[in-house]
Amino acid sequence: MSTPGRKTVRDLRRGNRAMLLRALYFGGPASRNELSAQTGLSAATVSTMTGDLLADNVIVEAGQVDSDGGRPRVLLKVNPAYGYAVGVDVGETQVKVELFDLEMNVRARAHYAVRSAKHDPELVARHILTGVDAVIAEGEVPAGQVLGVGVGVPGIVEPGADGLVRAKTFGWEAVPLGALLRAGTSLPLVLDNGAKTMGQAELWFGSGRGTGDAVILLVGSGVGGTIVTGGRIYRGAGMAAGEVGHLKVIAGGRACRCGARGCLEAYLGAEAILERAGVEADSADEEAALARLLESGSPVIGETVDLLGAGLSSLVHLFNPERIVIGGWAGLMLGGRLLGEIRAATAANTQAQPFQPESVVLGRLGPDAVALGAATLVIEPFFGDAAYPSPAIA
Amino acid sequence: MSTPGRKTVRDLRRGNRAMLLRALYFGGPASRNELSAQTGLSAATVSTMTGDLLADNVIVEAGQVDSDGGRPRVLLKVNPAYGYAVGVDVGETQVKVELFDLEMNVRARAHYAVRSAKHDPELVARHILTGVDAVIAEGEVPAGQVLGVGVGVPGIVEPGADGLVRAKTFGWEAVPLGALLRAGTSLPLVLDNGAKTMGQAELWFGSGRGTGDAVILLVGSGVGGTIVTGGRIYRGAGMAAGEVGHLKVIAGGRACRCGARGCLEAYLGAEAILERAGVEADSADEEAALARLLESGSPVIGETVDLLGAGLSSLVHLFNPERIVIGGWAGLMLGGRLLGEIRAATAANTQAQPFQPESVVLGRLGPDAVALGAATLVIEPFFGDAAYPSPAIA
DNA sequence: CTGACTTTCTTCGAGGCTTAGATTATGGTC
DNA sequence: GACCATAATCTAAGCCTCGAAGAAAGTCAG
Numbered sequence: 001m002s003t004p005g006r007k008t009v010r011d012l013r014r015g016n017r018a019m020l021l022r023a024l025y026f027g028g029p030a031s032r033n034e035l036s037a038q039t040g041l042s043a044a045t046v047s048t049m050t051g052d053l054l055a056d057n058v059i060v061e062a063g064q065v066d067s068d069g070g071r072p073r074v075l076l077k078v079n080p081a082y083g084y085a086v087g088v089d090v091g092e093t094q095v096k097v098e099l100f101d102l103e104m105n106v107r108a109r110a111h112y113a114v115r116s117a118k119h120d121p122e123l124v125a126r127h128i129l130t131g132v133d134a135v136i137a138e139g140e141v142p143a144g145q146v147l148g149v150g151v152g153v154p155g156i157v158e159p160g161a162d163g164l165v166r167a168k169t170f171g172w173e174a175v176p177l178g179a180l181l182r183a184g185t186s187l188p189l190v191l192d193n194g195a196k197t198m199g200q201a202e203l204w205f206g207s208g209r210g211t212g213d214a215v216i217l218l219v220g221s222g223v224g225g226t227i228v229t230g231g232r233i234y235r236g237a238g239m240a241a242g243e244v245g246h247l248k249v250i251a252g253g254r255a256c257r258c259g260a261r262g263c264l265e266a267y268l269g270a271e272a273i274l275e276r277a278g279v280e281a282d283s284a285d286e287e288a289a290l291a292r293l294l295e296s297g298s299p300v301i302g303e304t305v306d307l308l309g310a311g312l313s314s315l316v317h318l319f320n321p322e323r324i325v326i327g328g329w330a331g332l333m334l335g336g337r338l339l340g341e342i343r344a345a346t347a348a349n350t351q352a353q354p355f356q357p358e359s360v361v362l363g364r365l366g367p368d369a370v371a372l373g374a375a376t377l378v379i380e381p382f383f384g385d386a387a388y389p390s391p392a393i394a
Numbered sequence: 395m396s397t398p399g400r401k402t403v404r405d406l407r408r409g410n411r412a413m414l415l416r417a418l419y420f421g422g423p424a425s426r427n428e429l430s431a432q433t434g435l436s437a438a439t440v441s442t443m444t445g446d447l448l449a450d451n452v453i454v455e456a457g458q459v460d461s462d463g464g465r466p467r468v469l470l471k472v473n474p475a476y477g478y479a480v481g482v483d484v485g486e487t488q489v490k491v492e493l494f495d496l497e498m499n500v501r502a503r504a505h506y507a508v509r510s511a512k513h514d515p516e517l518v519a520r521h522i523l524t525g526v527d528a529v530i531a532e533g534e535v536p537a538g539q540v541l542g543v544g545v546g547v548p549g550i551v552e553p554g555a556d557g558l559v560r561a562k563t564f565g566w567e568a569v570p571l572g573a574l575l576r577a578g579t580s581l582p583l584v585l586d587n588g589a590k591t592m593g594q595a596e597l598w599f600g601s602g603r604g605t606g607d608a609v610i611l612l613v614g615s616g617v618g619g620t621i622v623t624g625g626r627i628y629r630g631a632g633m634a635a636g637e638v639g640h641l642k643v644i645a646g647g648r649a650c651r652c653g654a655r656g657c658l659e660a661y662l663g664a665e666a667i668l669e670r671a672g673v674e675a676d677s678a679d680e681e682a683a684l685a686r687l688l689e690s691g692s693p694v695i696g697e698t699v700d701l702l703g704a705g706l707s708s709l710v711h712l713f714n715p716e717r718i719v720i721g722g723w724a725g726l727m728l729g730g731r732l733l734g735e736i737r738a739a740t741a742a743n744t745q746a747q748p749f750q751p752e753s754v755v756l757g758r759l760g761p762d763a764v765a766l767g768a769a770t771l772v773i774e775p776f777f778g779d780a781a782y783p784s785p786a787i788a
Numbered sequence: 789c790t791g792a793c794t795t796t797c798t799t800c801g802a803g804g805c806t807t808a809g810a811t812t813a814t815g816g817t818c
Numbered sequence: 819g820a821c822c823a824t825a826a827t828c829t830a831a832g833c834c835t836c837g838a839a840g841a842a843a844g845t846c847a848g
Binding site: 796800801802 | 819820821822823824825826827828829830831832833834835836837838839840841842843844845846847848
């Protein structure tokens, strides 16, 4: 058994405070009275608590609204300028650094091209660090108000202070990216898999919004995923859960770049699809090539849909999710034209009872959400009880 | 986002009380002092809380132990006679009803043979109800002390008051077993999939003990499973999660009795293995037949191990579990001789990083644990904050 | 313009909770 | 028998949330 193990009477207030902040953050502006109804807390408690939060400048007033013949209600909202978070997307071709306020409006950006196929860890770290300084300067944010830096990387991030990253596609074998960054900044750092940061973005602001149990698929050049249980990203015992790309669909089948055979990623990512169709394309023109292939009516596409359906069926039977979100540029391209076929293929592989075809939907945020999601990782502790496994912190 | 939403100061005590009971239940007898250390609660709190629990008769003293030259410590333990739970295993060939005390000692049993392939729901319900009365009478338990009846059934149990069960193998299509039982007893009822009740048993008392994230496989005639996240069984949005048997291993492959193709269960359960080997056997002598097949060195066995390895690999990549437990009579038979091969097959399909071959282990409880696990479902609320999705309650 | 009414928000006392520190209980050691 | 060590309980203090009562800030009829 695990130990939820809450303790003192003070944790109680922390928890309730977090709940109230969540209601305010995701439910938009609300009056004290509405908050009381939403959270179940008494009006008295809401009153003292909002008093504290206002004093701390975490929330601010946001206008008034008349009430039928009574005292008008004062609306409250989270103060977007209370703090800022930096989100970083370490991608195949570039490093993107963006500064967000608490409402996740972009305040500044910095992009650095990276020569494909050559991902020197130290260079990447340097890009990130200069980028962080640049966006903070450009965004004109007071020094103490940056809450932290979230970094979405390919591959698996090991738990631990060094932020060890293993990413086959980058040729990274236990690269201590966390330590490299730690040496150059004193801001709080959070590292996580890019597919998970993107999943977090879809969960908070996109198609996953409001769901407690969901699977979010990121189909780009390769395939990644995020599993949501109980409204939170599930990371497993060693932060490596949710590797949907290496779900087996045909045991002993096509070789995958991970070294094994028959993984979903051996059939589904843009790279695998193009290879299977015999199309040559380097990562720069994958997008155009995939679009052409889709138009051409190649049988490879039909096979791909079938295999995706089989994979989704496995996910349905294992997780019984409320929703399945397909994202990533290739996923959106495929799903944009073939969502009906994908749903049908899934249904064909799945017992009717637990599966609703309409639960398979497309992502709403586009492929740029990795940095956004990485920034939310920095914000998340605000709204949580922190009694959950968190991404690696360096 | 989900809403942990704890509220009043009273929930706090309930939570701490549950934590303390858990420590006592799973950690065996302990002194107040040890409890204080284990739970992190102050000695004073432990003192008042144990006072309450003693007054309520939930715990009892269990002897003394000298301490180096000081006041001897008084040991406390959960009172096994505080209450009793009935566990029911609705199996293919029989209905087993067993009465347990809080320490999960069996106090009485009643078994009812069921003619194979004919599972009249009303008959099953009648067997259960007579069985419940019989074991309570035989166990000589005071009327008010039976805490409830837990029932492990094949197939999927829908959430809701009627306890709707869907079990293809029984030909049950939305059978309201909960309602049928409700009509015949006023005891609290809990229904869940038999693979999950067994998983719960392994989690609490068997090979899964102490793990927070685990996958427990039940391989019998068919294949079922239990997924454990955060120390609790994960049930998904509609109680249907963890259907490991319908994980795809070869998309478009062999037909499964669920109607789809390529499921793990189309290759792995005793039924599927024997079919693939061309052995005729009805459910009564499946066990002997499988044993013979294993001795014979049939190539089917090697294939089976490979496919099991592929399936486990999928589970590793999705859940990153701390441990994988293989249980069920066929699973134990297979794993008993071929555990090394199974581990190797899994490793061959899996990236080295997140997977430790030794994390695949055999179950420790044998196939009789379904009823035991069902009874624990009745006990579980005692130790929990109940703010988690629970099995269907009728 | 005034007074009644409505609705929102704040204040206050009560009841609970956990904690730290003092106190009592219970044994051994010299 | 004096002294010490450890275990368990008692007491006072500080938080927390809640319900009820009161204050605030409008509307609306006459």
